[in-house]
Amino acid sequence: MHLDDRDRRILSLLQADSRISNADLAEAVGMSTSALWRRVRQMEEAGVIERYGVVVNPTAVGLGFQAIVHVQLTRHDPDKIVEFIRAVENNTDVQDCYATTGQSDYHLRVMCRDLDAYNQFLESFLFRLPAVASAQTNVVLRTVKRTRSVHF
Template identity: 80%
Template sequence: MLLDERDRRILTMLQKDSRISNADLAEAVGMSASALWRRVRSLEEAGIVERYGAVVNPTAMGLSFEAIVHVHLTRHDPEKIVEFIRAIEISREVQDCYATTGQADYHLRVLCADLAAYNSFLEDFLFRLPAVASAQTNVVLRPIKRNRPVEF
């Protein structure tokens, strides 16, 4: 789907406030409410808008420990990788997971209540996965840029 300037404005506004009313969004981009609704539906159906949600402050929820974890696998056995990925997908602590090139096989962004909870995550979860050989942790001191809208 090719995006025009109106689509870009719609997407920018939805990323800033997904709760904006259809009428307010239509007015802001200079369209009728029904035309805007059809345009938003087409963006959703094309997979450009994947979902709507709220941005939550982890610290306010008691999750003040954040780390980037570089995971090295023992070997690239397809069954072990599938098992690793399934476990990561259901972990409450793992917020993001990326398969990457370079020294580490996977990079995780992990949120926990504190250092003790993170240690439990490592010992009781991550290091029990058969595919995991080792992990290196970088503790996040403070976020610089996070949850930014996709810009065009």
């Protein structure tokens, strides 16, 4: 789908506040509400807009520990990789997972209650996965920038 400047403006406004009313959004971009609704619907159907949601403050809900975990696999057996990926996808402590180039095969962003909970994550989950050879942890001391919006 080709995005014009108006589409980009709609997306920027929706990323800033997904609860904005259609009337307010239409006014902000200079469209009628029905034309805006059709445009947003097209972007949803094209997969440009994946979903709507809220941004939660992790500390406010008791998730005071955050780490970036660099994972190396023992071998690159396709079955073991699929098992690793499925396990990571289903673990609620893992917020993000990236397959990357470089020394580590995967990078996880993990959030949990505290250091004890993180240790439990390692012992009961990560180190029990057959594909995992090792993991190096970088504890997040403070969040400098946290962006959920895509800027284009």
